[in-house]
Amino acid sequence: MVYSNYPILSGSSDRPVFAIIGGGIAGSVQAIHLAERYPWLDIHIFDKNKKILTGTSNMNPGRPTFGFHYRCLNTATFCQDNTVKFTKFLDRIGCPNIFAKAPQGGIYVLMKGAAQVLDDSINPVFSSDEIEPVFEQIKEHAIKNYSNDNDFKKHFGSPDQICRKLEEVEYKRFLTPGLLKGVGACYETAEKTFDTVGICSFLREYIKGIKNIKIQTEAKVTCLEEIHQSNAARYRITWNDTSTNKSRSEVAQFLTLACWERVGFFRKQLGKPESHPTYNRLKMLAILETEVTADRANTVRPIFAASGPFSMISPQSCIERPDGSMICRLACTLAIRTNVMNVLDDRVLPTDYDNMLEGTNDAEEKMKMAAPILEGAKQFFSCLSNAKLAEVRFGTVRVPFGAGGNVDLHDPASEHHSRDYPGCSDLGDGLFVNEAMKMIYSVYNAEMMLDWAHAELCGMNHKLTHASKAKAATKGALAIINKSTHSLKSATQKSGYETALMSTRLAI
Known part of the structure; x- marks a missing residue:
C-alpha cells in the first residue's frame, strides 16, 4: 500500500532517492528532518506493517527520562538533553498531545x-x-x-x-x-510521561502532508544489494508486498537501516557486519x-x-x-x-x-x-x-550499546548502566544506521543524519559536476574533430592533400 501526495517516481528521475527501511520513531523523524532540509530529495519509507509507527515505537511506555535512573552522569545528562530536544521538536511541528x-x-x-x-x-x-x-x-x-x-x-x-x-x-x-x-x-x-500513542498518531498524519516523502507500507524487505548501475545508483531494495504477495524492487542512492531487529541481518547482507554484534x-x-x-x-x-x-x-x-x-x-x-x-x-x-x-x-x-x-x-x-x-x-x-557484550541488567559492569551509543552510525557510501536506542534520541539521530547526508550529497554533487565537465570536454573535442573532418574534406577538394593536412593541424 502506498500513500503520498507526491507522484511515484520512475527510475529515470534525476532526483536522488533516500530510502529508509523502517517507519518507526527513528525512521519517521529522520524523514521529516530530511524533507525539511532537502525539499528536492525523494524520501521513501518502507515499513512491514499496514501503517507506519505501529510497531515497537507504538508500544513504548513513554517513561520519563531526565536520566535520574542512571549512575553514569554522562548518560544521565545525555538523556536529559535529548528529552528536551525531542519535546521542543514535537512542539515546533505542532504536536497537540506531547504528554x-x-x-x-x-x-x-x-x-x-x-x-x-x-x-x-x-x-x-x-x-x-x-x-x-x-x-x-x-x-x-x-x-x-x-x-x-x-x-x-x-x-x-x-x-x-x-x-x-x-x-x-x-x-x-x-x-x-x-x-x-x-x-x-x-x-x-x-x-x-510522553503520550506515545498520541505522538505516533500525530507523526503518521504529519508525514502524509509532506510532498517529497513516499510511504510504502506492507513492505517486508527481503534483500538489500549494493549496485553500481551508474554514477548515482548505489542500492537495490527488494521487498515482498504483503498486500499483493508480489515481489518488488527499487533503487536508491542513499539508505538508512531504521528497522530495529533486522539491522544486523541487513548489515551482513551488505557486507558490513559489526565486529561486536x-x-x-x-x-x-x-x-x-x-x-x-x-x-x-x-x-x-x-x-x-x-x-x-x-x-x-x-x-x-x-x-x-x-x-x-x-x-x-x-x-x-x-x-x-x-x-x-x-x-x-x-x-x-x-x-x-x-x-x-x-x-x-x-x-x-x-x-x-x-x-x-x-x-x-x-x-x-x-x-x-x-x-x-x-x-x-x-x-x-x-x-548492548558497545563492545563489551555484557547484557546482564543486574551486573554493575553491564553496559545498560552507561550507554554512550545513541543508535546512529555512518557506514560510508550513503549507508546509515538509525536505531534510536531511546525514543528521545530520535531527533539527535536525525540531526546527525543530516550532517552525514550533507557530506554525501556534496560528494555526489562533486562527482556529477566532474562528470558533467568531462562530458562537456568530450563534446567539445568531438566538435573539434567534426570541424577538422569538415575542413579536411573542403581542403582536399580545393588544394589537394597538402592543404588538407595543414588545415587539420591548424584545427587541432
Whole structure:
C-alpha cells in the first residue's frame, strides 16, 4: 500500500532517492528532518506493517527520562538533553498531545536493601548512596543549560526544581509496606510521561502532508544489494508486498537501516557486519487498568524502582469520575519478567520471537506470560492493589550499546548502566544506521543524519559536476574533430592533400 501526495517516481528521475527501511520513531523523524532540509530529495519509507509507527515505537511506555535512573552522569545528562530536544521538536511541528493526560511528576525509588520480587530476593545493583550524588549533578546540569530557556520552563518548570528529595511520610503512600523497608531514598522529579500513542498518531498524519516523502507500507524487505548501475545508483531494495504477495524492487542512492531487529541481518547482507554484534531483545509490556478511590488518587504517578527491582509504572490515561475516583490505564514493566529473550541481531529471528512480535501468538498465552509482571509490580506500588491486566504488547530493544557484550541488567559492569551509543552510525557510501536506542534520541539521530547526508550529497554533487565537465570536454573535442573532418574534406577538394593536412593541424 502506498500513500503520498507526491507522484511515484520512475527510475529515470534525476532526483536522488533516500530510502529508509523502517517507519518507526527513528525512521519517521529522520524523514521529516530530511524533507525539511532537502525539499528536492525523494524520501521513501518502507515499513512491514499496514501503517507506519505501529510497531515497537507504538508500544513504548513513554517513561520519563531526565536520566535520574542512571549512575553514569554522562548518560544521565545525555538523556536529559535529548528529552528536551525531542519535546521542543514535537512542539515546533505542532504536536497537540506531547504528554499523557494523566498524573505527572516522576517518582524515583532508590533501594538500599533487598526487595522481594515474586519468589526472588533482589539486591540493589547500586546503593542509594552511589546514585544520590548524581541527582544533584543532574540538577546542576539543568540549571546551567536551561535557566534561560523559556521552552524548558513551559514544559518542565524551573530547572532548579527538577528534583526534590521526599520524606518517608510523603513517599510511603506510593509504596507497599513490603518495599518500604528496603528504600534508601525517594525523589520527586519534574519528568513527564510522553503520550506515545498520541505522538505516533500525530507523526503518521504529519508525514502524509509532506510532498517529497513516499510511504510504502506492507513492505517486508527481503534483500538489500549494493549496485553500481551508474554514477548515482548505489542500492537495490527488494521487498515482498504483503498486500499483493508480489515481489518488488527499487533503487536508491542513499539508505538508512531504521528497522530495529533486522539491522544486523541487513548489515551482513551488505557486507558490513559489526565486529561486536548487538542483540535483539524481545520485551513485553503489560498494560494495566485500575480503579483508584478519591482519597488515593494522588498515588498514581510515573514511578520507577531502582536499582535492582527495575520495575516501573507509567500512567497513559486517567478518567476522573464525579465522585473524585479515577479509572487509570498504566504501562508496567518488571525486568525479571519483561525481558523475554535475546537473539544476536545478525541472525534470522526464531519463530517464537517473530510470532510474538507480529502479534500472531495466542491471546490467552500472552496474558499468561504477562501475569507475573502485574503480580510483581503489586508488591511495589500501592495504587495497583485492584489493578487488572488489560493488554500485552511486544517489541524489540537493542542491547548492548558497545563492545563489551555484557547484557546482564543486574551486573554493575553491564553496559545498560552507561550507554554512550545513541543508535546512529555512518557506514560510508550513503549507508546509515538509525536505531534510536531511546525514543528521545530520535531527533539527535536525525540531526546527525543530516550532517552525514550533507557530506554525501556534496560528494555526489562533486562527482556529477566532474562528470558533467568531462562530458562537456568530450563534446567539445568531438566538435573539434567534426570541424577538422569538415575542413579536411573542403581542403582536399580545393588544394589537394597538402592543404588538407595543414588545415587539420591548424584545427587541432
